[in-house]
Amino acid sequence: MARFSGKVVLISGGARGQGAAEARLLVAEGAKVVLGDLLEAEGRALAAELGSAAQFVHQDVTKEEDWARAVAAAEAMGGLHGMVNNAGIYVPRPLMQTDAELFERHMRVNQLGCFLGMQAVVPAMERAGGGSIVNISSTAGLRGSPGALAYCATKWALRGMTKAAAVDLAPRGIRVNSVHPGPIETDMVKVWTNEQRAVRLSQIPIGRIGQAEDVARVVLFLLSEESAYMTGAELAVDGGASL
Template identity: 50%
Template sequence: MGRLNGKVAVITGGVRGMGAVHAQRFVAEGASVVLTDLLKDEGDALAARPGEKACFVVHDVSNAAGWDALVETAQEAFGPVTVLVNNAGVGQGTPLLDTTEAEYRRIVDINQVGVFLGMKAVIPSMRRAGGGSIVNISSAAGLVGIPGGIAYNASKFAVRGMTKTVAAELASEGIRANSVHPGYIVTPMTEEYGFSLDHPAVRNTPMRRAAQPEEVTGLVVYLASDESSFSTGAEFVDGGNTAV
């Protein structure tokens, strides 16, 4: 334990699924964590569980002013932000011709614009800290096309590209950026869109199974820690989905 001692982390979408598991593991590894979501009651309960090393902020990732206020809160509570985990996101289950413009823009605003705003907001704080690590949660859908996800695919491919751009721009300042591309993970969101453990898309993956959130969290901890000091602009984890 203690791999994240002294780190100040912001984790979006931190109330359910992977985000909640990330937040709890970060605290256990010694980080001070500001977790965000729109689910206030659940967020308050989750933040109270680890104790004084965590706090919860109601936050819409697609709102620029909200990001500025969030970073201010993190700095006042714990100090300059050194880790950002852009985990918040929404899924999709509609083909191109059934996707409305409003739905497309909503998904892109949350999954793509939210990541852009988050990175832009934390970089001044990371500079004051002397460096930092940005971990952007993309998807296997950020590497290959998935039917029924035109907006989701677009947003997750964009996250991959933005991550590489930021990594190239800020490497000399000690600020790293990497993207994580989970395949099928057992979370409320994947269950909502029908990806159960016996779904054909899960059975046909090379590993023949979905992953538990903890299997992604170990990687996120590594990327947030100083152990990954030479890793930037890279892509990690997809359960073999893009290997075949």
């Protein structure tokens, strides 16, 4: 039997990139998925590709009502057993080029969105008998990241929020872990110049930029019963770049 047969997982930022890779692997393992995203065309196209096992929900992660609608969609599919806080933005600027608006924008999407998501799914997961939350942080949440102060700040915040939530939610049967991807081949890194890309590549011992599937496989492990004795953990998926 597939690992996730009968399970329903909500993925924020699920329309493309890492979220889409997670959705495809989950469905292949028997899960049903709710894809939350602002990207209507891409989200609906992915849901159509995945068939009856997937549903797209328009979702702004900074709005409580959008989280409530996504959770309701998951429960209508059979409950809510897992959630991936995958939505995020990356607009790299160094300290002296980061204004308050850009800093607050990162905080609202990357940090507030994660907080609202964790809070929103707890009652549904309790009704389902427990669950697993995976917060997508970054290696920028494990060490300093040059030229990306606001992004780095929010990804460090996710690391601490994960550990605090893991303690709070363990008595409720809900595990909370974080994943810290390094450079991953998605639309998010298209902002790099060729020089910046070469520098990042030179810092990766494994010698390649990661693929979305590299992250998705670790996310699936943390959502599954194979990681049943793990909570508050942080797993780097970065080819050794944070060593």
